[in-house]
Amino acid sequence: MIKTYDEALSFIHGRTQFKKIPTLTRMKRFLAELGNPQEKLKYIHVTGTNGKGSTVAMLRSTLLESGLTVGSFTSPFITRFNERIAYNGIPISDEDLLRLVQKIVPVIKKLDAILETGGPTEFEIDTALMFCYMAEKKPDVVLLEVGIGGLYDSTNVITPVVSVITTVGWDHMKYLGDTLAKIATQKAGIIKKGVPVVLGNLPTEARATILADAKEKDSPVFELGKDFNAHQLNVHQFYAKIQYQGRTLKKIEAVLGLAGDYQIENAAVALMAFEIFMEKCGLAIDRHALVAALANTKWPGRLEEVNEMPLVLLDGAHNLPGVQALVRTIKNDFADREVYLLVAILADKQYELMLGELASLGNVHLNVTHFAGPGPKRPSADLARAVADIPTKYPIQIIDNWQLGIGKIARQMSEDDVMIITGSLYFVSDVRKLFLN
Incomplete structure (x- = not known):
């Protein structure tokens, strides 16, 4: 019972x-x-x-x-x-x-x-x-x-x-x-x-x-x-x-x-x-x-602001159309700022295409990581392997521990820069607990 x-x-x-x-x-x-x-x-x-x-x-x-x-x-x-x-x-x-x-x-x-x-x-x-x-x-x-x-x-x-x-x-x-x-x-x-x-x-x-x-x-x-x-x-x-x-x-x-x-x-x-x-x-x-x-109207995990200075946003762009929408927002609203991305994506998504979209932006510093995932049948993708052949303006950083990675990225940023943590909604959920607890 x-x-x-x-x-x-x-x-x-x-x-x-x-x-x-x-x-x-x-x-x-x-x-x-x-x-x-x-x-x-x-x-x-x-x-x-x-x-x-x-x-x-x-x-x-x-x-x-x-x-x-x-x-x-x-x-x-x-x-x-x-x-x-x-x-x-x-x-x-x-x-x-x-x-x-x-x-x-x-x-x-x-x-x-x-x-x-x-x-x-x-x-x-x-x-x-x-x-x-x-x-x-x-x-x-x-x-x-x-x-x-x-x-x-x-x-x-x-x-x-x-x-x-x-x-x-x-x-x-x-x-x-x-x-x-x-x-x-x-x-x-x-x-x-x-x-x-x-x-x-x-x-x-x-x-x-x-x-x-x-x-x-x-x-x-x-x-x-x-x-x-x-x-x-x-x-x-x-x-x-x-x-x-x-x-x-x-x-x-x-x-x-x-x-x-x-x-x-x-x-x-x-x-x-x-x-x-x-x-x-x-x-x-x-x-x-x-x-x-x-x-x-508020909706957690959709370009949600969790820190003001520097600006840190959480966005559950968990599939290719979601990432394309995020890219448009970066182009339109943050074209004059440096944008630091921390990305983790589930293995059953089109993660190579998603990373390619994000890497195409000239003002983006791409950081990839992994997380626990919602269960053994839906693991986090190995993005370290996926980024090997993706051309970018800035070298792509591979971060083993996302919790420590957030602090590492923050130390590289100026007050005007933006950090966007994105990819899986499950990943965004984990990160959100860290910021809002």
Whole structure:
């Protein structure tokens, strides 16, 4: 019997992560055994290669500031597992998590015994815990962030008020496919019949796939750059001031609380989804509340400032599109400063291409390291070998111990220089504990 919070976490993390054949049948059976806790709630469903977390964070702020109660399900966590399941921005308590794990364990054991493929996976259990918690809390809206893909993701058992696809890029190819069209097909799986879908900036191949899927399902489409837009008013500034043009909202000006140029598109997508949700629910929009909400949005590990002088930022640019977005930010906002990067990446990512992007910048001092990784099946990449043939302006430094490495890099910097610690979100999570403890 599970008696403590730590035992509950060990039970969750000890489950299988993936099954050979993707299916939602097992998840639907699991929820049916639990009394279908996912029913009778309103959802905004968010997928995308990058930008999901930031979009959810801005949506949460705007909805809360508008007076609604808001549940959210996000991944991965940065500091503690509980962050993934939150009500009004407050993570589930240890006591509630333990109680809900104790509630669902008998159902898991039953399914383990009777299902040919075995019982629920770790992420399916996470999702079921969230649905059970939200059924108790009954928020006005639940923001559901997809784990991987969309079509077979365990969150894809609901019909939302609005669906959101932030971006489509190269990541999780082992599970989603080796072309952008295949990856886009998986993301498009969250589009439901007649339910509006908001699209961020998508590559041509992915866009065509998603538009065809939406047309087949008679789902109204709202595209960034076509049906809504946002542009930056203060050029070369770390925190962008934007002007947003939407359906009913025109010329909304706001300073974003989340740093980085890529947040401009995420903010536009969040605002469009917010507009549609409020309209569908017959709720009025307070422009002043929106502006305050965007300014106050925080999201750990996304160009997060953890030291002021010298400036130290944490950025979980954990895949190739994420690194390309970080490169654009460095070019636009830090072109006149020396930038010291400390990078650790998981071995299952496109780490050679990611390093090549970062090394291409003339003002970057690249330092590579390794870390423990989230588990034995997902180790940190050996970046020391990967950088051997990468041309750079400054020699690439190989750091064995990242904790000591941060101090070593800091001693090389002047007050005007910038340190950015990036790569895996798991690595960023480890570093964040060091800075914020």
